[in-house]
Amino acid sequence: ENCWIKANPNLDITVSRKDMHRMCKKAIESPSAQNNFLVKKLNIWTTQKVKWINLTKWDACKERIDEVDLVGKLCYGGIDLSSNTDITANVMVFPMESGRFAVVPRFWIPAENARERENRDGVPYTSWAKAGYIKMTEGNVIDYDIVMADIMADCEKFGIDSIAFDRWQFEAIRQRLVNEGVPEDKMISFGQGFASMSAPMNELEKLYLSEKLIHNDNPVLNWMASNVAARMDPAGNIKPDKEKSTEKIDGIVSLIMALGLAITTGPKKPSIYEDRGIISI
Incomplete structure (x- = not known):
C-alpha cells in the first residue's frame, strides 16, 4: 500500500484509497482481476494472458449433484465440438431457486488418441474414463x-431450453439433431470473441467466487479449470485462452457459453404490474 502513491500521484484526491483497497482485495481473490489491477492501477506490465480461475475458490464450489433431482429441470447447454481427434464437451447449467447454478458436464475423446496423450502428457484419461468422467469412443x-x-x-432427460455452440465443426451434428426433433431455433450460434465471451466469463467468475456455482468435482472439468487463462483486450474485455496446446479448456468454454444463454435468455422475474396493475395517483 505504501507504494500505491508512486503509480497514483492523485491518491486520496481523485483516486479513492477505499476503491484501491476494494480492487486490491478482489485482485487477491481473482487472477484476472489481479492482472487488471497491476496494469491499470499499479502501472506494472504483465503478460496479456493470465491463469484465470482461483482453484481454492473453485474447489469450494464442489457439491454432490444427483442427476435424478434434475430430471425435467430447466437448463441451458453449451457444446464445444472438437476436431475429429480431440475432446468434445457438452456442459449443462441448471438455474436453481436458491440463485445458484448447478453444472453437469459431459466429455468424449477418441480412445486411441487418449491413450497416446496419456503416455505423452501424463493426463489420466483412462482412469477418468473408467470412473465415468469422460467417455472414450473407439478408434482415433x-x-x-x-x-x-x-x-x-x-434432451429427453432434462428440460433443455437451448444449446449454445461454436459454429466451427457444429454442422457435423446440427442437422442430425434437427432430424431427431431438436428445434433449430433452440441451437444458438455463440461467438468466441471478446464481445460474446466477456460478459458470461465475468459472470462465471462472480458465481464461483461467491460459491453460487455448484459442480460435482468432475476431475476433467477441474483440470480444464486449472488450464484456462484469460486473454484481455485493451478495453478490459476477456475471453478464455490457454498457454499450451496440451492444456485443454473445452469444458470451461462450454460452461461459459451455457451460462451466457442462462443469463441472457433465462426466465425473467414477473413485473409487479402483472399482479397488482398500475396504481393511479
Missing part, C-alpha cells in the same frame, strides 16, 4: 454417433 477419431445419442438422451 471422435464417434459423432455416440456424441449425438448422448446429447439426445440428455
Whole structure:
C-alpha cells in the first residue's frame, strides 16, 4: 500500500484509497482481476494472458449433484465440438431457486488418441474414463454417433431450453439433431470473441467466487479449470485462452457459453404490474 502513491500521484484526491483497497482485495481473490489491477492501477506490465480461475475458490464450489433431482429441470447447454481427434464437451447449467447454478458436464475423446496423450502428457484419461468422467469412443477419431445419442438422451432427460455452440465443426451434428426433433431455433450460434465471451466469463467468475456455482468435482472439468487463462483486450474485455496446446479448456468454454444463454435468455422475474396493475395517483 505504501507504494500505491508512486503509480497514483492523485491518491486520496481523485483516486479513492477505499476503491484501491476494494480492487486490491478482489485482485487477491481473482487472477484476472489481479492482472487488471497491476496494469491499470499499479502501472506494472504483465503478460496479456493470465491463469484465470482461483482453484481454492473453485474447489469450494464442489457439491454432490444427483442427476435424478434434475430430471425435467430447466437448463441451458453449451457444446464445444472438437476436431475429429480431440475432446468434445457438452456442459449443462441448471438455474436453481436458491440463485445458484448447478453444472453437469459431459466429455468424449477418441480412445486411441487418449491413450497416446496419456503416455505423452501424463493426463489420466483412462482412469477418468473408467470412473465415468469422460467417455472414450473407439478408434482415433471422435464417434459423432455416440456424441449425438448422448446429447439426445440428455434432451429427453432434462428440460433443455437451448444449446449454445461454436459454429466451427457444429454442422457435423446440427442437422442430425434437427432430424431427431431438436428445434433449430433452440441451437444458438455463440461467438468466441471478446464481445460474446466477456460478459458470461465475468459472470462465471462472480458465481464461483461467491460459491453460487455448484459442480460435482468432475476431475476433467477441474483440470480444464486449472488450464484456462484469460486473454484481455485493451478495453478490459476477456475471453478464455490457454498457454499450451496440451492444456485443454473445452469444458470451461462450454460452461461459459451455457451460462451466457442462462443469463441472457433465462426466465425473467414477473413485473409487479402483472399482479397488482398500475396504481393511479
